Amino acid sequence: MRIVVVNNFYPPRVGGSAHLSDALARGYAARGHEVLVVTAAYQDAPAEEWRDGVRVVRFPAFVLPESRLAVSFDISFATRPSLRRRLAALLDEFRPDVIHQHGQFMDLTWATGAYARRRDIPVLLSIHTRLENPAATYRHAFRFLDATLVAPRLRRSRPSLVVMDSYMDDYIKERYRGRYRDLVAIPVGVDPVWVRSGDAARGRELAGVGPDAPIILSVGHVIPVRDRLGLVEALPAVLARHPDARLVVVGRVYYDLFQKRAEELGVAHAVHSLGAVPKADIPHLLAAATVESHEQGLGLGTATLESMAAGTPVVAWGRIDNFPGIPMIDGDDIFMCDVGDVDGLAERLNLALDDPEATRLVGESARAIVDQHFALDRVTERHLEVLGDLVAHPAPQRTR
Secondary structure, three states: OOOEEEEOOOOEEEHHHHHHHHHHHHHHHHHOOOEEEEEEEOOOOOOEEEEEEEEEEEEOOEEEEOOOOOOOOOOEEEEOOOHHHHHHHHHHOOOEEEEEEEEOOOOHHHHHHHHHHHHHHOOOEOOOOOOOOOOOHHHHHHHHHHHHHHHHHHHHHEEEEEEEEEEHHHHHOOOOOOOOOOEOOOOEEOHHHOOOOOHHHHHHHHHHOOOOOOOEEOOOHHHHHHOOOHHHHHHHHHHOOOOOEEEEEOOOOOOHHHHOHHHHHOOOHHHHEEEOOHHHHHHHHHHHHEEOOOOOOOOOHHHHHHHHHHHOOEEEOOOOOOOOOOOOEEEEOOEOOOOOOHHHHHHHHHHHHOOHOOEEEEEEEEHEEEEEEEHHHHHHHHHHHHHHHHHOOOOOOOOO
């Protein structure tokens, strides 16, 4: 197949969707498919390059200033008068059989969706992020944007949508019902070999933590829906039993309220914020961690699965049925409590730190779950099955 992978976020930019779209693109190419990546310019990355058999084309872009409305991310957009013409020329030359998009609110998704509609090319869309915000003003604004910008475009292009977890399934059915061809359950994929390559001593050096102190690692950009406030508010109870414990936050800080809250609670000495780090450092930090915990939003994402793959026990709040059809048990495979339950989070962090041997067994069980259900090779093959089915059984031609 000739497959176009579309994502405004793509390496060298870091982030869950960037890494997954890159891994899938390389996986498609490694299996003999022709792959073209369409993305937005980022920093000094070349406008065009080949990476592991994948042609990557970066369109000129402007950066939306960081704001709560932008989910506190610096989002790159490629929209300009020449985009439609240049994109059509590129894709007409490539002659795609199918387009795999990432991100429902990105302009390259909208532009390639319009192209696919004009050329009757099937589309698979992976939705990585829910347009949600804990602040009421922004929550209403996101609902409005979903209804006026995203949903109408989905209705016109009618893509198949990838459902990655139970929260996303609920979100899609509430916001986009009737605007898609069908739903396909495919979990996030991770590379177990890579995350298991870390050195614990090197990880402690990177974290700035001594050899015996428990490390509560928290991986992922700090944004309003993953603000780390719950972790910081759980820290006093954790430090009362484990005074040497350290919370190590890894990821760019777009939203710094957790640091201010740590000062207020008198626990700032136990919080190490490393900022964004090279991807190659993540396995070392995971190897050094006693536990990983960062999901103060809803849902278990790539960082959680990479931690599980490394055998690092995860403490989270959310739904134990987060992954449809993949059962997990609190205390056996993961330490899980209800969303917003700070006392429950502190209790499970202490439980994990109290008994290192029992916690190690939780990590081993989580590792086995990833091998069975979330290994990148399995997830890549499942995506190719769906893409092949879309090509073999296209939807009826749409009226223009």
